[in-house]
Amino acid sequence: MSSNAILRSFYFNQHPVTIFVPENLSPSQNFHSPYWAKVWPAAIGLCNFLQNNLDYIRQKKLTEIAAGLGLPSIYAAPYAAQVYCTDIEPAAVELAQQSVLHNQIRNVQCAVADWNNYAEFPLPDTVLLSDVNYEPVQFDQLLKAILFYLQNHCTVILGTPQRLMAKPFIEQLLPFCKQQEEIMVTENGIDTAVSIFVFQHG
Numbered sequence: 571m572s573s574n575a576i577l578r579s580f581y582f583n584q585h586p587v588t589i590f591v592p593e594n595l596s597p598s599q600n601f602h603s604p605y606w607a608k609v610w611p612a613a614i615g616l617c618n619f620l621q622n623n624l625d626y627i628r629q630k631k632l633t634e635i636a637a638g639l640g641l642p643s644i645y646a647a648p649y650a651a652q653v654y655c656t657d658i659e660p661a662a663v664e665l666a667q668q669s670v671l672h673n674q675i676r677n678v679q680c681a682v683a684d685w686n687n688y689a690e691f692p693l694p695d696t697v698l699l700s701d702v703n704y705e706p707v708q709f710d711q712l713l714k715a716i717l718f719y720l721q722n723h724c725t726v727i728l729g730t731p732q733r734l735m736a737k738p739f740i741e742q743l744l745p746f747c748k749q750q751e752e753i754m755v756t757e758n759g760i761d762t763a764v765s766i767f768v769f770q771h772g
Contacts, residue, residue, distance in 0.1 A: 615764030640666035
């Protein structure tokens with residue numbers, strides 16, 4: 571996988587964040603889930619939000635769930651105390667680890683994990699999620715994971731495009747919403763509205 575990866579830079583307030591991304595990945599390739607292989611607008615929108623709300627990550631212990639290529643984790647690393655970058659797909663974790671090494675980051679740990687077993691890991695201060703609520707069959711388990719973190723007084727920050735099918739999922743979390751922001755992300759000439767939700771218990 572690493573031989574087919576290239577470096578790509580994303581710019582936040584003129585500062586580049588460089589990560590490895592798959593080169594010319596074909597959807598027909600036999601991957602468990604090719605969804606991880608692209609940096610989606612929600613991840614970019616989440617980084618833009620964090621740029622203007624650094625208190626959520628500054629000197630905090632962070633966990634990114636379903637991180638894919640790990641752009642928010644790499645972005646947050648210079649500010650955070652520690653970052654735990656996770657995804658269920660080993661190939662995604664491998665590329666995220668390459669990005670960590672390329673950027674000479676010492677406070678990011680990459681690991682294969684999913685949201686069904688997060689109770690096994692140390693609790694962070696802040697949980698980062700971008701574009702994870704796209705498969706309704708997964709909504710119940712994802713909601714359980716988010717509620718677990720909220721009940722343990724973690725801040726959960728979710729970046730998501732405005733999908734109608736995800737509206738009922740978001741509505742269940744609105745009682746915990748402490749901040750909401752809409753960010754427009756332009757990628758390859760296409761504008762995508764990204765909603766950022768900050769959830770906290772109590």
